[in-house]
Each structure stands twice: as structure tokens, then as C-alpha cells.
Amino acid sequence: MEFSLDSLQPKERASFALRALYEAAGCRKYHMGRFEEYGLYQENRSFLSSEQVITFTDLDGRLLALKPDVTLSIAKTAQPAPGETLRYYYHENVYRPSAESHTFQEISQMGLEMLGAVGEAQVQQAVRLAAQSLAQLGAAWVLEVSHMGYLFGLFDALGVPENARPGLLEKLREKNAHELRRAAQAAGLDAAGADALTGLLELSGSCEETLAKAESACRNGRMRAAAAELRALAKTLEASGGAVRLDLSLAGEMEYYNGLVFQGYLQGLPRPLLKGGRYDLLMQKFTPGAGAIGFAVYLDELDRLSAPTSPVQRNSTDRVMLNVALPKGRLGDRMYDLLARIGYGCTEDYNATRKLVVENPAAGIRYFLVKPSDVAIYVEHGAADVGIVGKDILTEASADVYELLDTGLGRCRMCVAAPADYKDDPSRPVRVATKFVNIAKSYYASIGRDIDIIKLNGSIELAPILGLSDVIVDIVETGTTLRENGLRVVTEFMPISARFIANKASYQFKHNEMDAMLEALRKTLQEETK
Incomplete structure (x- = not known):
């Protein structure tokens, strides 16, 4: 029976193609064991994506530990000699916690590392190979490039305190201009x-x-x-083909990357398939004076390409369709009215239909009507390109999306509330009732206070009345419900409003359509507030 690459799954075909590419570029395969001494990760945990590691x-x-990372x-072990450039590629599995499944997952990676004498030629070769890696995978692609030196240089020029920099980088990664x-x-x-940063x-x-x-x-050297x-x-x-974009808001982890950073996207996948950059700081912990640049390709993501496209997502027009997740209820109705006024309405009566998908191919728009919390x-996950969601839901979910606009709609605030006579007892943990578990944990961690969480799904105000909790963490709009139940606001700690969010991969391929919608929406919202 004759063997054909076409009979393989996408990630299997990719591994053959990438191996040929890297070996043709003079890279040697790096073999390593499945286990590593845990001390390596304990000493370098700031370089890991998560401190959670499987140990035994x-x-x-x-x-020992199951490897959570290959680059470390x-x-x-590389130990390049002075003036020597080592070029390696690898195909390994790593083990990392999954936010979605709340357990560890085995992740298949292929990657490339150049270590030692890393100058302009090596940097250009690494980035070229990253682009060529994407080109091997059989779909439209985008390589997004930035430079941490530019960001750090601006921080230096503006005198940004060191302790504030991680938070600012996080907002840059989210494209979250307002925050x-x-x-x-x-x-x-x-x-x-602030203008310079935004x-x-x-x-x-x-x-x-x-x-x-x-x-x-x-502003500086x-x-x-x-x-x-x-x-x-x-x-x-x-010269790489495909689509290469510079995006100087792309920020890698500041403890890890110190120079060029880049991410690669493949059409049809909801998150970056390739990530890489220059990591001299890590390399110099093991070999003083050495440089390093590399990237990893997350092969498991390619499994999604073999799944059939849903009938709803198949375009009946040559026009690019923007898929919008619209929350059911007052907020969704309000947003649809605004979008319809700026040219994104549907011929079908939005309010009369019981359909969950309505579209207007002529306007390039498709709406999915979903539960607000979803x-x-x-x-x-890329089922929708953009969506409208409350900041409370967005923060609680810790969704990895771009937060492109604060619409200002549905303004309220996240508060700690308690009975009128409540006094904090620092000798014991605070009992907190809430449906916003992650938000509550984050707030109390920020003030160094121990808590016991009581997860509720409704009628949160009842918990302190019945002695189930000391306080509640909940959304407050007018405060009427609190007052009528003998409660008062103790602390107000997070403003909430509806945000316009975008899938990071969709943004690479549909940024023109998203930017056009955003610009029109921003103007309409500004006119309404005059």
C-alpha cells in the first residue's frame, strides 16, 4: 500500500513539513527526556507560563517534574562556545494546566531555537523560518511582530515605575485603551x-x-x-509572503522576552498557533553573554482544521462576514439598535424572530443571540469574531480577548456590601457570598485579606441577612435593593459597563471590518452623550 501524506491528520502532515524545513535550514533535532528536575522550574518559575507543575x-x-516547557x-544544557551559534529544532510534548478543563493537558509542540552568538543574521533567519512554518500549514496566515525594546524604551522615557509595568503591559496586550x-x-x-502609551x-x-x-x-536610544x-x-x-503586520502593542512576558517578539495566526484557528521571540535574559542565566531566539508551533491547534465548517458559518456572499455575539436582553437590544443605525441591521425583524442567528449578507453582518454570561x-473560542459583554462577566471569565471599546452602556459598579452595623474582624477570614468568585478572590488578595468564599447564583443580598456570610460582593446599580434589605456599600472597587471585545485571531484577518464598525459605533456613542 502506497503511503500518502494526504491520509494524515493536519498536525501529522505539519510535523513532516516542519521537520524538513528546519533540517534544510541547518537545524539539528534536539532530543530530551520527558522528565526534568523540579529545581530547574522552581528556580526559574518567572519564565514559565504557569507555576503549576506535575511533580513526583x-x-x-x-x-522530578513532567516538562511544562522545552526552552528552559x-x-x-546547550552551553554554546563563545562565537558559536547552535541551531536546534524539537518535537516534544509538554504538560501545562488548562484553564478550560481545570486539569493538566498534554500539548504537542514543534519548535526552533538559536542559541549563543545571535546577531542580525540569526534573528532574520529565525523570523523567516517562523513565517515559512506558517506557510507550510495550508491556510491563510498572519505573522504579527513587535519589539519589547521599543515598549521598555517608552516606559523609560516616561519614567514608568517598575512595579506598574506588568499591569500596563497587560492592558496593551488586551488593546484596552480606556483602562x-x-x-x-x-x-x-x-x-x-498617558497619550503616548495609548x-x-x-x-x-x-x-x-x-x-x-x-x-x-x-524618544530615546x-x-x-x-x-x-x-x-x-x-x-x-x-519577502515572506502571507501577511506580516507590525503591532507594537504586542507585548510578551517581560521576564522572558527582551527584544523581538512575534506571534503567528492561521485562518480558522481561534488563537495563536506560533509564539516566539528573543530571550537573552533566560539564556544568560545558564551561559553568560549568550543570546537566544526561538519559537514554538502548537500542533494540537491544527486538529481544529479537520473539523467541518458549520452551515451557519458558510458565507453565501464574497463579502467578509463579521460574526457578532449579542447578549439576549436589554443590553443586546440596545446594542442592536445602535448597530442597525450605523448600517449593520438585518432585513429580518430582530425583535420578532425566535431565531438565534440572524444575518444580512449585504451588510456583511451575522448576529448570534446568546446568554450574556456566554x-x-x-x-x-472563535465562534464569534466580536461581542458585547459586561465588564463583570469579562473579568470573571478571564477571557483571552481584545477589549477594544468601553461603550459606556449599562454602567454600574462592583461592590462589597454588608449589614449597616457590620465591623470587620481581622482575627478570622471574611465570609464572602458572591456569584463572582474570581473577582472576589482577586479583590481580597489585592488587599491581603483572607476569605472564605460562598458561591451563590442569586438573591445574594439574603446571605448576610441570614448569617450565611459577613459580606457580599455583587453588582450595584442604584443601591435600592441593598437599602431595602438593610445593607450598605462598604467598598466600591470596579466600574462596570458593556465592552466591545474581539477574538485575537479574528482581529488579524478581519481588522478592517472591525475597525470600520468600531469607528462608526464610537461616533454614534459620542453623539448620544453630547
Whole structure:
């Protein structure tokens, strides 16, 4: 029987293609064991995506771990000589916690690492191979590129305190302009400094256009050096085929990456398939003076490509369709009215139909009517491109999405409330009743207070009345329900309103459509508030 690659699953075909690509580029396969001494991860936990690791004791009494990361092991053992560049590729499984299944999952990775003498030539080769890796996978792709040196240089120029930088990077990753501005001001920046930080969100697009803007915005040598490295890389990027975008709001983990960072997306997949960048700081923990750059391809994501496209998602028009997750209820009705006014209405009566999917191919719009608490899930997993969701639901779900606009609709606040005569007893944990478990945990952790959580799904105000809890954490709009039940607001700690969110992968392929909708929606909302 004749063997054919076409009979293999997508990730199996990809592994053959990538192996051939990396070996042709002069990379040697790196073999490693499944286990690693736990001490390696304990000493370098700031470089890991999660501190949770599967550990066990071997027959000699050593504490070992199932590998949560490949790069750490390679960086530890590679030991390049001065002036030497080692080029490795690998195909390994790693074991990491899954936020979705609340258990550990085995993840199949292929990756490439260049270690030792890493200069301009090695950086260009690594990025070129990242683009070529995406091109091997049989679908439209986008490679998104940024530079941590540019971000850190701007932080330095603005005098951003070290302890404020991780929070600002998080808001940049979310493309969350409204909260980025507030966080910048909270960090002590003036209005001009906050404008400069939020201006990073505008440095996104084609290489030449974005580079010109980035170069003109440089404030110090660190920013200029980063822009120069991107400029030197531009020809390599433009010759890669596919679609390469510069996005200087793309921020890697600040403890891990210190230079170029990049992510690769494949059409049809809801999250990045490829992630990489320069990680000299990690490499120099093991080999002083050495540099390193590399990337990983998450092969398991390719399984999604073999799933059939749902009939609803098949376009009946050549126009790009924007899929919108719209919450059922007052907020969804309000948002639909706004969107219909700016050209995104449907010919079918939205309020009269009992259908859960309504669309207008001529306008390039399709709505999914979903439960409000599910909007972020539909968007994060790529079933919808964009959605409208309350900040409370978004925060509780910790959804990995872009938060592109605060619509200002449905304003309320997250509060701690308690009986009128409540006094905190610091000698014991606070008993907290809430349906927002993650939000409550995060708030009390931020003030260093131990709590016992009581998860409820409704009538939260009843808990302290019956002595079930000391306090509640809940949404407060007018406060009438609290007052009528003898409760008062103790602390108000999070403003809430409806947010316009986007799937990160969809944004790469449909950013023109999303930006057009956002611009029209923003203008309409501004006119309403005049």
C-alpha cells in the first residue's frame, strides 16, 4: 500500500513539513527526556507560563517534574562556545494546566531555537523560518511582530515605575485603551504620558507605514535601536509572503522576552498557533553573554482544521462576514439598535424572530443571540469574531480577548456590601457570598485579606441577612435593593459597563471590518452623550 501524506491528520502532515524545513535550514533535532528536575522550574518559575507543575519522586528520591516547557531545558544544557551559534529544532510534548478543563493537558509542540552568538543574521533567519512554518500549514496566515525594546524604551522615557509595568503591559496586550489610560494615570503619568502609551495601540499595520510612525515617535536610544532592528528586518518580512503586520502593542512576558517578539495566526484557528521571540535574559542565566531566539508551533491547534465548517458559518456572499455575539436582553437590544443605525441591521425583524442567528449578507453582518454570561466564551473560542459583554462577566471569565471599546452602556459598579452595623474582624477570614468568585478572590488578595468564599447564583443580598456570610460582593446599580434589605456599600472597587471585545485571531484577518464598525459605533456613542 502506497503511503500518502494526504491520509494524515493536519498536525501529522505539519510535523513532516516542519521537520524538513528546519533540517534544510541547518537545524539539528534536539532530543530530551520527558522528565526534568523540579529545581530547574522552581528556580526559574518567572519564565514559565504557569507555576503549576506535575511533580513526583523517582526511585532515588529526587523530585522530578513532567516538562511544562522545552526552552528552559535546552537553554540549560546547550552551553554554546563563545562565537558559536547552535541551531536546534524539537518535537516534544509538554504538560501545562488548562484553564478550560481545570486539569493538566498534554500539548504537542514543534519548535526552533538559536542559541549563543545571535546577531542580525540569526534573528532574520529565525523570523523567516517562523513565517515559512506558517506557510507550510495550508491556510491563510498572519505573522504579527513587535519589539519589547521599543515598549521598555517608552516606559523609560516616561519614567514608568517598575512595579506598574506588568499591569500596563497587560492592558496593551488586551488593546484596552480606556483602562490603559487609567492605569497610566494611576502610575503617576500626566495626560501627555498617558497619550503616548495609548498611542502605541495606533502603531499597528503594514511594515512600512507602521515603521515610519514608530520611528517618528522614538524618544530615546532604546526605542531607536528597536526601530532600527525592525527596519533591518522589514525586507525579510515583506519577502515572506502571507501577511506580516507590525503591532507594537504586542507585548510578551517581560521576564522572558527582551527584544523581538512575534506571534503567528492561521485562518480558522481561534488563537495563536506560533509564539516566539528573543530571550537573552533566560539564556544568560545558564551561559553568560549568550543570546537566544526561538519559537514554538502548537500542533494540537491544527486538529481544529479537520473539523467541518458549520452551515451557519458558510458565507453565501464574497463579502467578509463579521460574526457578532449579542447578549439576549436589554443590553443586546440596545446594542442592536445602535448597530442597525450605523448600517449593520438585518432585513429580518430582530425583535420578532425566535431565531438565534440572524444575518444580512449585504451588510456583511451575522448576529448570534446568546446568554450574556456566554458572550466571552463564544468570542474567545472563535465562534464569534466580536461581542458585547459586561465588564463583570469579562473579568470573571478571564477571557483571552481584545477589549477594544468601553461603550459606556449599562454602567454600574462592583461592590462589597454588608449589614449597616457590620465591623470587620481581622482575627478570622471574611465570609464572602458572591456569584463572582474570581473577582472576589482577586479583590481580597489585592488587599491581603483572607476569605472564605460562598458561591451563590442569586438573591445574594439574603446571605448576610441570614448569617450565611459577613459580606457580599455583587453588582450595584442604584443601591435600592441593598437599602431595602438593610445593607450598605462598604467598598466600591470596579466600574462596570458593556465592552466591545474581539477574538485575537479574528482581529488579524478581519481588522478592517472591525475597525470600520468600531469607528462608526464610537461616533454614534459620542453623539448620544453630547
